[in-house]
Amino acid sequence: MPGFEVFGDEERKEVRDVLDTGVLFRYGFDQARQGHWKAKTFELELAKRMGVNHCHLCSSGTAALSIALAACGVGAGDEVIVPPFTFIATIEAVLSAGGIPVFAEIDDTLCLDPESVKNVITPQTKAVIPVHMCGSMAQIDTIKTICKQNDLILIEDACQSLGATFKGRAAGTFGHMGCFSFDPVKTITCGEGGAVVTNDKKLYIAADAYADHGHDHIGSDRGLEGHPVLGVNFRISELNAAVGVAQLNKLDFIIDKQRKHKKIIKDALAQFSKITFRKIPDEKGDSATFLSFFLPDESKTRKAAAAFGHAGIDACFYWYDNNWHYIRQWDHFKKLKSLAKLPLQLLESYPDYEALKLPRSDDIMSRTISMLIKLSWTDEELSRRTEKIVDVIKKSGL
Numbered sequence: 001m002p003g004f005e006v007f008g009d010e011e012r013k014e015v016r017d018v019l020d021t022g023v024l025f026r027y028g029f030d031q032a033r034q035g036h037w038k039a040k041t042f043e044l045e046l047a048k049r050m051g052v053n054h055c056h057l058c059s060s061g062t063a064a065l066s067i068a069l070a071a072c073g074v075g076a077g078d079e080v081i082v083p084p085f086t087f088i089a090t091i092e093a094v095l096s097a098g099g100i101p102v103f104a105e106i107d108d109t110l111c112l113d114p115e116s117v118k119n120v121i122t123p124q125t126k127a128v129i130p131v132h133m134c135g136s137m138a139q140i141d142t143i144k145t146i147c148k149q150n151d152l153i154l155i156e157d158a159c160q161s162l163g164a165t166f167k168g169r170a171a172g173t174f175g176h177m178g179c180f181s182f183d184p185v186k187t188i189t190c191g192e193g194g195a196v197v198t199n200d201k202k203l204y205i206a207a208d209a210y211a212d213h214g215h216d217h218i219g220s221d222r223g224l225e226g227h228p229v230l231g232v233n234f235r236i237s238e239l240n241a242a243v244g245v246a247q248l249n250k251l252d253f254i255i256d257k258q259r260k261h262k263k264i265i266k267d268a269l270a271q272f273s274k275i276t277f278r279k280i281p282d283e284k285g286d287s288a289t290f291l292s293f294f295l296p297d298e299s300k301t302r303k304a305a306a307a308f309g310h311a312g313i314d315a316c317f318y319w320y321d322n323n324w325h326y327i328r329q330w331d332h333f334k335k336l337k338s339l340a341k342l343p344l345q346l347l348e349s350y351p352d353y354e355a356l357k358l359p360r361s362d363d364i365m366s367r368t369i370s371m372l373i374k375l376s377w378t379d380e381e382l383s384r385r386t387e388k389i390v391d392v393i394k395k396s397g398l
């Protein structure tokens with residue numbers, strides 16, 4: 001998964017371009033920058049790679065989600081359907097927009113279950129945010145149909161699934177807007193960075209302005225630009241964008257390598273009939289950052305996860321106990337422990353998140369183990385690792 005594994009001279013060269021001119025800002029300084037527009041270059045390249053018309057680069061994946069919600073007109077009092085298995089940032093973005101996170105169950109794709117989405121739609125529902133977790137996608141076609149039928153905004157959180165596709169179309173390009181992250185543990189990294197993509201020019205213009213204090217970016221004098229709307233500062237610096245330009249060039253290499261590495265471990269695990277794999281709606285489009293599989297019950301899964309740890313197999317995740325990625329441990333969220341009053345707390349009623357029950361998601365997550373697929377493994381390391389994994393499972397009696 002992590003782009004930091006392939007950081008090299010290409011990234012250094014792009015950053016040096018920026019350091020040599022001293023222009024660290026993405027806008028203006030036309031003369032001084034000597035033709036180097038790293039943020040703009042990254043935006044054009046990413047839009048091309050994703051097959052979309054527009055891309056706006058920003059400071060983080062969390063910022064991307066906030067920008068998408070704002071651009072799509074999701075705000076105070078709007079209900080937004082989200083999954084309980086995601087990085088907490090998805091929920092934080094909804095809360096800071098003034099929205100109300102409404103949880104639907106996940107299915108064996110480890111992403112939002114379309115049927116469950118249908119069940120939690122109310123007259124207040126404004127948007128759905130499926131999160132393409134751990135490198136693969138939700139049943140995005142079905143979710144899209146549900147959104148269309150119910151006139152709902154569809155925003156994809158594709159922060160973990162850059163390069164994944166469904167029937168040849170890129171994750172993040174099915175909805176009104178798609179969000180990406182380039183933080184240090186994502187498929188490619190800028191250090192810190194994010195992006196929104198869309199085919200809708202109006203949404204792009206709104207996003208581009210909102211992320212920079214409402215600037216309309218028309219004309220060549222920033223001080224004289226118009227401000228059609230209020231905004232915030234979610235800008236990325238040229239230094240970060242420069243790293244991203246080099247990393248994006250490595251995306252095909254990264255995904256190819258991940259797929260090869262993942263296949264070897266997956267093929268080895270396929271001999272165990274009690275192990276079932278995460279459903280991937282289009283296997284060919286898997287970005288292969290993780291191998292995720294299910295064991296028959298929680299106790300066997302806990303034992304296997306512990307045994308992987310004892311055997312020295314690193315980067316195995318039992319998300320059910322994880323602080324950041326599954327709702328079960330989000331005590332601060334369930335108690336709405338924010339520094340100041342949240343917009344949702346001004347409403348007459350809002351969900352009691354401490355009382356929320358998601359039995360299906362609990363059942364799935366309690367039986368799930370995910371293994372990170374690394375780029376840097378040598379063939380020998382990979383085959384030793386695979387042998388160890390098989391050995392652990394054999395000893396566990398599965």
Ligand SMILES: *Cc1c(COP(=O)(O)O)cnc(C)c1O
Pocket residue numbers: 059060061062063086087089090131157159160181182183193194
């Ligand atoms: C990483 C991540 C984010 C947030 O990205 P940052 O760049 O770290 O702010 C949002 N959603 C998901 C699913 C993520 O994995």
